[in-house]
Amino acid sequence: MEKLYDIFITGDETDYFHYVSPTSYQKIAEAANYHATKRAGLEMHRMMKEMDATWMTASMHLEICEDIFDPGPAEVYVDPMVINRVVITQCLEVRREGKPIARCEINTMSVNAKTRKIIPPEKILEHYGIPVIQGTGSMARLVMPEDMELLETICVRYSDCDLNQHLRAYRYTDYVCDAAEYWAGAERKKGRHLYIEYSGECRAKNLLYLYKKDDGAGGTYVKGVREDGRDSFKAYFVVE
Amino acid sequence: MRYKAHFQMSTTDLFGCVSPWLILQEVNDCVGWEFDIDGVGIERMLEELGATWMMGQMVLENFAPIRPGMEVEIELLPRELHGVGILRRAHLWDGDLERARVTLNMLPVYFKSRRVVPPAELSRLWLTPDQSGGTPIGWEQFPEHMELAEEILVRRHMCDVNGHMTAFQYLNYICEAAGYWGETLHLIQRMQVDFKAEFMPGEILKLYCGEHQGIRYISGVHEDGRLGFRASVSLAEEETPTALEWIHEMVK
Numbered sequence: 163m164e165k166l167y168d169i170f171i172t173g174d175e176t177d178y179f180h181y182v183s184p185t186s187y188q189k190i191a192e193a194a195n196y197h198a199t200k201r202a203g204l205e206m207h208r209m210m211k212e213m214d215a216t217w218m219t220a221s222m223h224l225e226i227c228e229d230i231f232d233p234g235p236a237e238v239y240v241d242p243m244v245i246n247r248v249v250i251t252q253c254l255e256v257r258r259e260g261k262p263i264a265r266c267e268i269n270t271m272s273v274n275a276k277t278r279k280i281i282p283p284e285k286i287l288e289h290y291g292i293p294v295i296q297g298t299g300s301m302a303r304l305v306m307p308e309d310m311e312l313l314e315t316i317c318v319r320y321s322d323c324d325l326n327q328h329l330r331a332y333r334y335t336d337y338v339c340d341a342a343e344y345w346a347g348a349e350r351k352k353g354r355h356l357y358i359e360y361s362g363e364c365r366a367k368n369l370l371y372l373y374k375k376d377d378g379a380g381g382t383y384v385k386g387v388r389e390d391g392r393d394s395f396k397a398y399f400v401v402e
Numbered sequence: 403m404r405y406k407a408h409f410q411m412s413t414t415d416l417f418g419c420v421s422p423w424l425i426l427q428e429v430n431d432c433v434g435w436e437f438d439i440d441g442v443g444i445e446r447m448l449e450e451l452g453a454t455w456m457m458g459q460m461v462l463e464n465f466a467p468i469r470p471g472m473e474v475e476i477e478l479l480p481r482e483l484h485g486v487g488i489l490r491r492a493h494l495w496d497g498d499l500e501r502a503r504v505t506l507n508m509l510p511v512y513f514k515s516r517r518v519v520p521p522a523e524l525s526r527l528w529l530t531p532d533q534s535g536g537t538p539i540g541w542e543q544f545p546e547h548m549e550l551a552e553e554i555l556v557r558r559h560m561c562d563v564n565g566h567m568t569a570f571q572y573l574n575y576i577c578e579a580a581g582y583w584g585e586t587l588h589l590i591q592r593m594q595v596d597f598k599a600e601f602m603p604g605e606i607l608k609l610y611c612g613e614h615q616g617i618r619y620i621s622g623v624h625e626d627g628r629l630g631f632r633a634s635v636s637l638a639e640e641e642t643p644t645a646l647e648w649i650h651e652m653v654k
Contacts, residue, residue, distance in 0.1 A: 212653075
């Protein structure tokens with residue numbers, strides 16, 4: 163892996179228990195992914211202007227290797243980005259003093275900003291003269307149990323939407339953590355793995371129905387369904 | 403002192419702008435670093451006084467949009483002591499252009515009792531002298547008639563290490579209630595938030611809204627009627643360019 167840059171995790175990025183939460187790691191991963199993509203020559207504003215294209219997160223696997231309580235410096239390392247079918251995969255590691263504290267596989271799709279149709283990543287890379295490296299496969303698709311229970315309904319807020327005019331990816335992680343009762347109780351739980359797959363975007367004022375089911379072994383399945391009945395996202399969160 | 407702000411593309415809003423809460427968070431981080439230098443960082447406060455910092459008041463003026471990729475510098479002026487509060491004023495510069503200004507009134511608070519730490523008690527921790535001068539943030543008059551707009555369940559993902567809903571989260575609710583986001587975006591000419599009583603996880607925040615002479619008033623009230631916060635917001639008349647307009651401008 164190659165070092166991308168140094169970061170500083172501030173106190174404002176820690177959660178209720180003063181730990182770096184899965185959401186904070188996802189923010190770090192998204193920023194690093196954007197930076198690595200830009201460094202490779204794929205500038206989002208040029209893609210938008212020249213190809214009507216934008217990036218959207220398709221899926222992510224986050225592994226929290228070590229609990230981080232103190233704010234402080236960290237380093238971000240990345241592998242070269244590779245193509246896995248319709249997604250560009252970026253694997254990265256967040257390290258503190260050389261030791262991995264989190265690993266993340268983040269898969270992004272290039273999408274037409276207007277029609278929302280997927281643009282094959284090869285087309286984008288070829289347009290910008292970037293060599294294509296084929297990967298060996300991205301995160302496996304999540305299979306949800308059938309008997310999930312409706313937990314709550316969320317109305318998507320403007321403040322939670324991003325440049326793509328839809329609910330930002332890391333906000334789903336907050337919903338998943340809340341649904342899995344990650345922050346519930348007086349004792350902090352240790353998050354270990356978060357798998358999340360985004361399948362249908364939600365826009366401001368849309369309703370999102372959250373369903374959950376515990377697997378009885380520390381894992382929780384959470385899925386979001388839109389008003390039109392289509393899946394919005396699927397997630398599996400494992401705590402110790 | 404001056405600090406470089408790092409606004410990432412991945413954190414922009416629908417209009418490709420850096421949101422008010424993010425501006426506040428960045429300034430708050432700078433204030434936190436200077437508190438460390440001044441000897442009153444949270445770790446030392448907790449260790450020696452069993453105290454932490456909480457935001458008492460905040461004023462934001464956003465003169466021009468802040469976009470990711472801009473080389474924004476945060477100039478933090480020396481601290482001012484006003485009563486029990488410490489005032490920190492920040493100017494956000496993009497070259498010679500001032501894009502925003504933030505003033506924070508920070509309160510030292512005992513973590514358990516939630517009572518304000520008297521200045522005399524805090525004075526032994528300071529490693530640097532206070533600056534005098536400047537004027538404190540005033541308290542605003544509110545219209546009598548406010549309407550209930552929304553009830554919000556406070557969740558733990560909205561809360562921080564102080565155990566309460568973060569000031570940044572309030573800002574999102576205030577901005578939404580003030581009509582900051584919508585079909586178009588109008589920058590915040592001036593926003594003042596007075597934080598009164600914290601909201602804890604599981605509580606219901608009742609959001610009330612009113613308007614008087616073009617200024618939007620928003621208050622957050624506890625179920626038992628206690629005032630949690632109140633805010634006044636005035637928005638700029640002109641529309642801010644959309645994300646697409648900004649992107650096209652950038653590529654030119």
